[in-house]
Amino acid sequence: METLSEIIDAVKLDNMEFTKMGWEPILQVSMNARILIIGQAPGIRTQLEGDVFRDQSGDRLRDWMGIDASTFYDSGLISILPMDFYFPGKGKTGDLPPRKDFASKWHPLLLECMSDVSLIILIGAYAQNYYLKDVKKRNLTETVRSYRDYLPGYFPLVHPSPLNRRWEAKNPWFVEDVLPEFKKVVWDVLNR
Secondary structure (H helix, E strand, O other): OOOHHHHHHHHHHHOHHHHOOOOOOOOEOOOOOOEEEEEOOOOHHHHHHOOOOOOHHHHHHHHHHOOOHHHHHHOOOEEEEEOOOOOOOEOOOOEOOOOOOHHHHHHHHHHHOOOOOOEEEEEHHHHHHHHHHHHOOOOHHHHHHOHHHHOOOEEEEOOOOHHHHHHHHHOOHHHHHHHHHHHHHHHHHHOO
């Protein structure tokens, strides 16, 4: 088994087009992590600033989890693996999707180094489609609503972007039922 730093060095070598631009892979990994957050690829702002979830989405996610920034970033209990560690570019209607084979190449190697992970939070359709494959529901809303079907290993969520407030308004069960249970599951994992 390779070490985390060896894997990250290999990621940089394999993605030389980004490395030459001065871009670092966007991820947060710890061998002691109990919770792994898997989301979409980073946006351009995150890529340029080099910090994952240090924005309004991160504030909301930490609130949903019931943890502070120190626990999120500094405790070593939380790891974050986007489906692609680099900004994939802009498309006609927004950011391009994560590159197709990126997660299948790098996630298994990194997961091998994080043997204490007991909860994987799947944020958004890309992560849910990849990790839940044939057991996901017909759409993101139904997958999130059926979160109990994926416990104890996975917890699917909508992206915590403030832009999703309209989705939350149309799906009040998310705030009323899912988020309290999510906070409890996170607390249980972090305090076991």
